[in-house]
Amino acid sequence: MSPPQALPTASSLTDAGIAHAATNSNTTTMKNGSSNGNGASPLAGLDASKIAVTLTSNPRSVPEPNSPEVFAQKTCTDHMITASWDAERGWHTPELKPYGPFSLMPTASCLHYATECFEGMKLYRGWDGRLRLFRPDRNTNRLLTSAQRIALPAFEPSEVAKLIAKLCAVDGPKWLPKGREGQFLYVRPTMIADDEALGVNMPRRAMLFVILCFFPNLDVSVPGAVEIKKPGLKLLASRDDMVRAWPGGFGYAKLGANYGPSLIAQGEARSMGYDQVLWLLGKECDVTEAGASNFFVVWRTKEGQLQLVTAPLDERIILDGVTRRSVLELARTRLISGWAGAGVPEDEQLEPVEVVERKFNMGELLEAVDEGRLIEAFAAGTAFFIAPISLIHFRSRDIEIPLAAGDSGKYAKTIKTWLKNIMYGKESHEWGVVIQEETIAPQ
């Protein structure tokens, strides 16, 4: 077997692959079915409208907010959504069905080769009594990006968004009922390859599933619940021999392969009293992410310019966080000329900031601290939301980070409030997508 004569140049290979995958995810192609490349019948696209619904006959009880059961993070709602795919037929009919275990052969690809990716979202019970998702289109688009990086099948992202909304509509009313305003359920869309062939090959079978899980809410105080300590985060800077992601790797995608390998460093950090790892990269110790969140600083440049700074996306090292993006977009629209909104007390008014996405390193951060120019730092992500940082341990040095607003920096506090107002419906905004709740028959 000789390679074909007219080969694309090496530099076009991956671009070609991505273009190919993107074509497969095209709305029209997918909904109408695309070819499997053998000239055979077209592959079926993912179609949320065909969903088959089987409600549970064994409904379970809803845990109290921040109860030990919630802290265990094992409790999901009554139902889940699954959709199977195979390389011969494409996507099968999606199902909403009782939550329960999967049956996987010991040879399943996802158990050996980490052929898996996921998303993290939240379903919010707003102060106006309505259920909302926050920018679900960003998550479903990113799920497609992740799936393509890990050789899982393409789909039309809006069809996944419809499936997520369906599960929220069915289980939201019971599991995040009215009366729980200001609280949330965690939404976990996941894709795995469940091929049974043990060879290291592109998956020919896969499954999408969506579950709703209880996570602790570190923002609410619930009488009688597990007590929440809520200091600023304390971060331990990573060492040279524990690198999370690298150029040409897959740090930008939400792959399982980015998470498991970080657990040893995270476990060491926690055993030493830190909350998370601050992931550095390269000889200059570029600052990339904090735990599984994006990392922001507010500092004043030597020239006196106030800046909100976070690492850039262009090298594809860091995750394109939905919270990260939202922080940047809000700061660019609301902080550009400062913040002194109606009724904002004088001491909560904010000086304008320049919003900067650029590579920065620990040397710059240390210099800013030593010269009194570091204003605050915070982590931003779905799971831990906006989390102020109070300390970074780097090469035997404890770097104290100011918390000007008591338990937070002022910028983190204000941005967090803006985001919560959108998520919980205090502010009407296109990012807050209302879920029409379904009443299901008593079971």
Next chain:
Amino acid sequence: MSPPQALPTASSLTDAGIAHAATNSNTTTMKNGSSNGNGASPLAGLDASKIAVTLTSNPRSVPEPNSPEVFAQKTCTDHMITASWDAERGWHTPELKPYGPFSLMPTASCLHYATECFEGMKLYRGWDGRLRLFRPDRNTNRLLTSAQRIALPAFEPSEVAKLIAKLCAVDGPKWLPKGREGQFLYVRPTMIADDEALGVNMPRRAMLFVILCFFPNLDVSVPGAVEIKKPGLKLLASRDDMVRAWPGGFGYAKLGANYGPSLIAQGEARSMGYDQVLWLLGKECDVTEAGASNFFVVWRTKEGQLQLVTAPLDERIILDGVTRRSVLELARTRLISGWAGAGVPEDEQLEPVEVVERKFNMGELLEAVDEGRLIEAFAAGTAFFIAPISLIHFRSRDIEIPLAAGDSGKYAKTIKTWLKNIMYGKESHEWGVVIQEETIAPQ
């Protein structure tokens, strides 16, 4: 919560973690049980002697060698071995039981965070009629290394070796019977975290399992079977935006997280007519691995010295392959003064080589080709064994690699023969570990 006052220096953190894990894997500690750190009852070590055996009541039939069923790589033998672990009790009783699916909750850690690692081995039916494993201690030691990198529990490697031997002893006689001399079954020890808590945390539950699977044997010709094309491998050099492993990453460990992310590049290579990806790293295009195998060249230096060269282990980029190590060890003992063993025809005799583990790059390889100094290249790994390479496509250039012995280079051919002689019992050697077969009652 403040971090403790007397912190270890950052540089000792991971070393400390590894030392801790190594302590947990200490034979005496594990077999007698180690503490779970809470002053509670000791954790149980993995103990193969306690195995609980449940034989299948539904025995299946054995496929023909290299039949389509074998090429599908989905067929396993009648039984498997499983052993569960949890953070409260340690290792539970290992079980040998009928092969079948696992039941995993949708929240299982291994489905989200790639908390999984594996090994690849073969069980050989020797020409003397006996079953052998090849250096199983190297695989079980490496499984421990991988488990520690991905936050899975420690164990005494020799206990895993005993479990593997047990499964081979029970299923080997039927599934790799006498009469199939020169053939093998593929052995897949695997560890996964099956925690049901969705938080990104160190696993508190895990499972070890071992299965025996049919793989095609590209070295035997079976009348009537699927025809095997057996050219030299054609490799496509990787691009800058598809990097397999990185300093400080986990390329040295056999984690799922190294395999899934390579599938897109592999799929592109195959769709263009290549067999595997040649993984390069960095600006100098250091040569690291070929597919999931180690990569070797034989070249003559500018000074005229013949060398067998492969990438070094010290940066922890490449896998410490059992075949790689065996090639190096055989070459160092048998090729140092050339090879002209008894009865070796003159044209198969080999000039002495210097054996070198060092970083080398595509520039050096191209220069050697252009100056006529490249003698041969081959990949070495368990799955594809010793595979001669005939072509590398790098930056729009097809680099032809000599195959001096027809379908192989002469060094690869000789080393392969030596290894086969050990694996299949033509040569008695400590690396070939004989399995005492068990006769199980008719089912």
